[in-house]
């Protein structure tokens with residue numbers, strides 16, 4: 249039996265393709281050192297949400313046990329990643345009059361204006377997952393990161409709110425709790441991945457992070473150091489396999505294998521006319537596949553997904569802010585040629601998979617599929633730092649907002 253350690257943070261992603269538990273140990277400086285990862289093939293999740301709880305629980309248990317063995321610790325709590333097409337991000341503004349006689353803005357004023365920004369009329373089944381502060385206005389002057397100590401009569405703040413369907417979020421939480429694990433906090437997968445991928449400088453310059461997994465694609469836009477937009481599409485690499493099965497008239501298993509062995513996001517002139525010979529197997533006749541056709545199917549699905557994201561970002565006027573470019577993680581970052589496809593779609597530089605925002609990550613763990621789990625550990629490590637330096641709950645909430653902001 250391992251011992252539980254208070255300086256251990258665990259991130260858990262219950263993904264469509266794999267369940268993944270990442271274990272981080274907080275070092276002396278407060279930064280996490282990744283000491284273990286456990287993975288299990290996911291069988292009870294569709295489009296990022298649990299559809300077969302019993303299978304999901306078994307897979308979670310297996311991933312947790314593997315992570316415990318690798319890290320040599322007992323896991324009791326997790327930061328739980330959540331996603332699904334019910335998750336939405338939008339911006340809201342709060343207003344607050346500064347009431348003190350001398351009009352000096354205090355910490356309480358900041359709390360109040362954020363509280364006002366959170367007062368949103370949501371449908372009864374909706375719940376707020378995150379309220380992330382962006383920038384403040386003082387008497388109409390915009391772009392103020394922290395107004396405490398300034399003088400003014402009227403204060404406003406923009407926040408980015410991530411909301412989801414409470415019942416659907418509860419399904420993930422219950423699966424974790426059924427294994428006698430506590431949920432420290434739920435975090436939107438897209439935010440977690442963006443924290444693993446981006447440095448503060450890149451957030452400041454402006455960046456788009458896309459996490460394209462098996463059943464969902466999350467994205468997150470930073471501009472001027474703050475989160476401006478988040479979203480989820482219920483499309484992932486599994487849809488590419490489905491398209492291939494349908495388009496090439498092969499069973500899904502064969503389509504998946506063809507994607508791994510011959511897939512590319514680019515259809516180059518040089519492959520024109522090339523054929524792939526599939527040998528006959530039990531119950532399956534031999535078949536000839538046109539490689540150009542195969543790659544065109546992949547390329548079309550990927551381009552369509554990226555274009556949907558591009559349109560959404562363009563509609564919000566955010567494309568011109570992405571000066572650090574586009575960053576892709578999730579298993580689909582492994583598709584050959586996908587970097588070029590991203591660059592062609594967004595007309596921006598694109599980077600794949602590397603977790604530049606985490607120091608000391610071994611190459612074995614620096615894999616695009618682990619971005620969510622690693623980002624969850626990063627968030628957890630900040631929370632841990634606040635708790636151990638004597639912060640109260642509200643301080644913790646505040647700090648997480650600051651963390652996303654810078």
Ligand SMILES: Nc1ncnc2c1ncn2[C@@H]1O[C@H](COP(=O)(O)OP(=O)(O)OP(=O)(O)O)[C@@H](O)[C@H]1O
Nearest residue numbers: 263264265266461462463464485486578579580582
């Ligand atoms: N080399 C590769 N070529 C093509 N596709 C790949 C490759 N490696 C992984 N994938 C695809 O990546 C997807 C899995 O990615 P990932 O592990 O990030 O998903 P997930 O986190 O479990 O799912 P989600 O986040 O959507 O719930 C699968 O569709 C898989 O086929």
Ligand SMILES: [Mg+2]
Nearest residue numbers: 263461578620
């Ligand atoms: Mg994922």
